[in-house]
Amino acid sequence: MSEPAGQPDAAPVVAAPASKAAVTFIFITVLLDVLALGIIIPVGPHLIVQLDGSDFAHASEVSGLFGFTFALMQFLFSPVVGMLSDRVGRRPVVLMSNLGLGADYLVMALAPTLSWLFVARLVSGITAASISTAFAYISDTTAPEHRAQKFGLIGAAFGLGFVIGPAIGGTLGQVDLRLPFYVAASLSLLNFTYGFFILPESLPKERRTPFDLARANPLGSLQLLRSSPVLLGLAVASFCGFLAHEALPAIFVLYAAQRYGWTQRDVGLMLAGVGVASSVVQGGLIRPAMKKLGERLALLVGLACGLLSFVIYGIAPTGLFILCGIPFGAFWGLWGPSSQAMMTRELAPNQQGKFQGALSSLRGISGMLGPLLYTQVFAFAVAGGSFVGLPFLVGASILALALVLVLATLRQVKPPVAA
Numbered sequence: 001m002s003e004p005a006g007q008p009d010a011a012p013v014v015a016a017p018a019s020k021a022a023v024t025f026i027f028i029t030v031l032l033d034v035l036a037l038g039i040i041i042p043v044g045p046h047l048i049v050q051l052d053g054s055d056f057a058h059a060s061e062v063s064g065l066f067g068f069t070f071a072l073m074q075f076l077f078s079p080v081v082g083m084l085s086d087r088v089g090r091r092p093v094v095l096m097s098n099l100g101l102g103a104d105y106l107v108m109a110l111a112p113t114l115s116w117l118f119v120a121r122l123v124s125g126i127t128a129a130s131i132s133t134a135f136a137y138i139s140d141t142t143a144p145e146h147r148a149q150k151f152g153l154i155g156a157a158f159g160l161g162f163v164i165g166p167a168i169g170g171t172l173g174q175v176d177l178r179l180p181f182y183v184a185a186s187l188s189l190l191n192f193t194y195g196f197f198i199l200p201e202s203l204p205k206e207r208r209t210p211f212d213l214a215r216a217n218p219l220g221s222l223q224l225l226r227s228s229p230v231l232l233g234l235a236v237a238s239f240c241g242f243l244a245h246e247a248l249p250a251i252f253v254l255y256a257a258q259r260y261g262w263t264q265r266d267v268g269l270m271l272a273g274v275g276v277a278s279s280v281v282q283g284g285l286i287r288p289a290m291k292k293l294g295e296r297l298a299l300l301v302g303l304a305c306g307l308l309s310f311v312i313y314g315i316a317p318t319g320l321f322i323l324c325g326i327p328f329g330a331f332w333g334l335w336g337p338s339s340q341a342m343m344t345r346e347l348a349p350n351q352q353g354k355f356q357g358a359l360s361s362l363r364g365i366s367g368m369l370g371p372l373l374y375t376q377v378f379a380f381a382v383a384g385g386s387f388v389g390l391p392f393l394v395g396a397s398i399l400a401l402a403l404v405l406v407l408a409t410l411r412q413v414k415p416p417v418a419a
Contacts, residue, residue: 038165082357246370
């Protein structure tokens with residue numbers, strides 16, 4: 001049975017606005033959490049080969065297992081971390097994540113065997129689950145009508161993390177395969193120290209809720225998303241968006257090499273361009289877009305742009321033409337902040353942590369299913385001599401489904417209440 005959503009934010013109860021230093025700390029925390037995923041991409045296979053003496057074919061299989069494990073930990077622990085933040089507050093959860101992530105990087109740097117590296121990767125999936133708490137912190141300290149802009153800043157941190165992570169890993173890894181992890185550990189521990197002194201608590205004690213272990217499991221937390229038709233519709237559409245996005249990290253390297261003969265450098269520059277363009281949109285254009293279009297239209301425009309970008313990626317006859325999809329993919333970034341802002345208004349203030357945990361669990365599910373789906377579709381297309389751009393057209397179809405769901409759901413969404 002789904003639990004009631006409580007009183008939504010029609011008359012929002014928002015804590016005192018966070019200081020600029022606190023928002024900066026949250027931004028950096030998310031950036032570092034994303035680095036946990038990105039920094040291992042260029043050096044991970046090489047370190048695996050070094051540790052077990054295998055070849056790159058085996059290293060690729062092990063890397064896939066590591067990625068699955070990371071996503072599984074996100075799925076399992078995001079609701080636990082989200083509900084824990086509803087119980088003890090956002091500050092201790094975010095700070096402990098920074099401390100834990102820093103310690104985990106050190107374990108990766110010192111790992112003497114593949115087993116140690118696997119355990120460290122498992123733990124990093126748990127510590128990086130605090131991203132949900134970062135979103136909850138923004139919800140606590142931001143009026144509903146301004147949340148889309150602040151969520152956009154967090155989205156920009158995601159984009160920058162996926163650009164900076166592989167860049168740091170690739171550059172420092174040429175000096176020493178362990179060096180990227182030492183640097184990442186230092187950054188996380190410095191951020192913990194900085195946050196310890198400047199980060200205020202955003203959730204007052206009177207708005208906290210008891211920790212319910214039965215509801216902290218991922219399936220139990222997902223019940224919250226069924227508490228209203230609007231929340232359910234937007235959540236399912238969000239899952240479709242997460243699942244579609246998995247096509248890029250899952251098969252783009254293979255696709256570009258197979259179809260266009262791109263090198264690793266070509267692919268790296270392309271993905272860096274995607275990340276930079278996305279960061280520009282989410283970090284600088286969300287606010288004017290919200291003023292010009294409003295949340296509803298921005299949400300629809302974002303999904304339509306994402307769909308168009310995937311169609312371009314799938315049918316581009318040349319490597320140069322595929323670059324035309326980058327701007328449309330960047331404006332896909334309008335979708336996430338708009339959708340999250342609408343969903344947070346459907347919930348009471350003391351449910352924001354649990355909600356962000358449930359949303360992160362959806363990301364975890366997509367992170368587990370997406371690579372399996374798109375690699376199998378790509379293998380089918382290559383083996384059968386059919387259209388190798390098929391995985392991106394599958395992603396476009398999933399986004400089309402999301403667009404239909406959003407159109408049906410928006411009829412029930414209440415407009416934001418002016419401050």
